[in-house]
Amino acid sequence: MSTILAIWLLSIIIFAFFKLKYSIILYTAYLVLVPFLNVNIFGIHLQYNLINTAIFIGFVLKYHKRIKTIDIQPFxxxxxxxxxxxxxxxxxxxxxxxxxxxxLMTAILFPLIIWNTHKFDSTIYKPLKKTFIICIAIAMLYGIFLTFIPGINPYLMIMLPLNGGEFNEEYALTGGGRVFGRISSVFGHPMMFGLFICLTIVYIYYIKKDIKYYGGYLLLLLAIFNSITCGVRSTIIGMITAIASILILTKKIKLAIGVIIITLLLSQIIQIIPGMEEYVSSISDINNKEQNVNGSSxxxxxxxxxxxxxxxxxxxxxxxxxxxxxxxxxxxxxxxxxxxxxxxxxxxxxxxxxxxxxxxxxxxxxxxxxxxxxxxxxxxxxxxxxxxxxxxxxxxxxxxxxxxxxxxxxxxxxxxxxxxxxxxx
Structure with a gap:
């Protein structure tokens, strides 16, 4: 597996100087699907800053004759x-x-490159979007798969030791009403997966009509399902915030009614799943100390x-x-x-x-x-x-x-x- 990661990262660097578009696509997939970036190749540690810098240099070399100023306005x-x-x-x-x-570099530099590259080469839009949707689908489907094996994550059990880490089965299986344990999917921590789920709901809602065969609606349902089963209570709060914000800002009254109906149905379904009622209700139980959830009250x-x-x-x-x-x-x-x-x-x-x-x-x-x-x-x-x-x-x-x-x-x-x-x- 370490060899695959090394080839993946080397491809990102090489393409940065010859086929920048492919470098950006490969790196975007890596950021979603691999929980760390710290690979040693011939004594050189490939990390976020090095990869970001290589892609930026590749961008400057490719477009230096056309660049008057780098557009930083959205950032x-x-x-x-x-x-x-x-x-x-x-x-x-x-x-x-x-x-x-x-x-600064990990949060802004790469998105800045994507934005400016798109201005010079709009053809990057479709393959990058497709790649990102595929990565979202993998993360969501794997998250659901892990509900069948609570407390176990075969992917992270293989990947984390490559970075000197170790998958914590005890933490992943902790109770507190978590019927399926704490699920990380392809991410290094359940909290990161929880955030990704919430952001996915917002993003897929926006592009749902662009995905054929009702795939956007299916991904939305998968994300909502993962928000309930991933074992991170904050994800449910994030999901509700995302949906409420969209409805308030866009004034979607009919959709609001539909969401209320779906929420009521979900609440009924949750009540028949042993343990899930306790898990979800603890979110609103602001004085609940018996749950032993530090910082939750x-x-x-x-x-x-x-x-x-x-x-x-x-x-x-x-x-x-x-x-x-x-x-x-x-x-x-x-x-x-x-x-x-x-x-x-x-x-x-x-x-x-x-x-x-x-x-x-x-x-x-x-x-x-x-x-x-x-x-x-x-x-x-x-x-x-x-x-x-x-x-x-x-x-x-x-x-x-x-x-x-x-x-x-x-x-x-x-x-x-x-x-x-x-x-x-």
């Missing part, structure tokens, strides 16, 4: 956010510039918020430093109060203080304004980021942004149902 909200993080560093004690650089969330404020009591405005929470988990493990920093709010507070919260609020405003420039995509774009923020606020942020912006750029380059040329309207 300005995020670039400004990262710029804010950068200028805050001199005022912080424990910042990590390396984490900042890595996060309002009382514990408030305790964690107080813990975050205590951490930054000496630096309330700028926080302890960019990447402080990541370094803490890496070097010390779980925090005694904040555990694994299971809310993006706590991460922002600890890393960048009160100013960090204002910066993210401003970023959301910019995202909304940017989405309005794309008439046929605006509601979907904003729904995508509302879903991401909601999910991150109830789980934490563990590299979710790179997947969210990947979905974002794929929505941007998608032609609408009338096959109009991509343009701002």
């Amino acid at each position: 300005k909200p995020f670039l400004l956010l990262f710029f804010f993080y950068l200028i805050m560093m001199p005022f912080q004690k424990e910042f990590s510039f390396n984490i900042w650089r890595s996060n 309002v009382e514990m969330r408030l305790e964690q918020l107080n813990g975050a404020l205590k951490e930054i009591r000496n630096c309330p405005f700028v926080g302890k430093g960019y990447g402080w929470t990541s370094n803490y988990l890496l070097t010390k493990g779980d925090h005694p109060v904040l555990l694994a920093f299971e809310s993006y709010i706590f991460i922002i507070l600890c890393d960048n203080g009160i100013l960090g919260l204002f910066a993210w609020a401003f970023t959301l405003i910019l995202i909304y304004k940017e989405s309005r420039k794309f008439k046929n995509r605006g509601n979907i774009i904003f729904t995508l980021f509302i879903t991401y923020i909601t999910y991150s606020c109830v789980t934490g942020e563990y590299g979710y942004l790179k997947y969210t912006i990947l979905f974002y750029v794929l929505i941007l380059i998608n032609k609408d149902s009338n096959n109009l040329a991509l343009k701002r309207q």
Whole structure:
């Protein structure tokens, strides 16, 4: 398997300089289907930053005669956010510039390349879209397959040791009403799969009519089914947020009625599945301590918020430093109060203080304004980021942004149902 991964990654690098379109397609598939990127070839460690840089160099070499400026407009909200993080560093004690650089490159550089490549070569749109849909189908179908073997994931059992990891069967089989255990599908962690499911619902809803033989509707049903069975309660919250946001923003009254009927039917089905009723009802049981779910009750969330404020009591405005929470988990493990920093709010507070919260609020405003420039995509774009923020606020942020912006750029380059040329309207 390590040989296959090495060939895959080498192909991405080689194609970057000769057939850029194929490189982008192969790398997109890799990002979805492989849970890590750390492969040693002849003493060279191929990682995200190296692959991203190689593809970027390939892009510049291919289009250097036609490039006047690289279009960064759709990514300005995020670039400004990262710029804010950068200028805050001199005022912080424990910042990590390396984490900042890595996060910037993994989250923005590749989607930026896709966006600009599409401007020069619109033929990338169809094969990239087909590849992404196939990857979504694989992830969703495999997730459903794993419901038949709770606590076991043969794919990850093979893949994770290649990166020095190990599949945690005990964690995957943990109860708490999780009839099917915690399911990761092709991702390294159930939380990542949960986010992918939520983003998939938004994306497939937008392109569902473009997939033949009602395949879009089937993928939507598969994603919704996975959101219930994957064992991550936050995924159900993310799914509800995604659907509610779409209905509110698009004013789809008939669809809203249909969703209500389907939800009622699902609630009846869930009640006849042993254990599932307990699992789903625990989402709304805000004072449930018997479930033993750390951080799931309002009382514990408030305790964690107080813990975050205590951490930054000496630096309330700028926080302890960019990447402080990541370094803490890496070097010390779980925090005694904040555990694994299971809310993006706590991460922002600890890393960048009160100013960090204002910066993210401003970023959301910019995202909304940017989405309005794309008439046929605006509601979907904003729904995508509302879903991401909601999910991150109830789980934490563990590299979710790179997947969210990947979905974002794929929505941007998608032609609408009338096959109009991509343009701002």
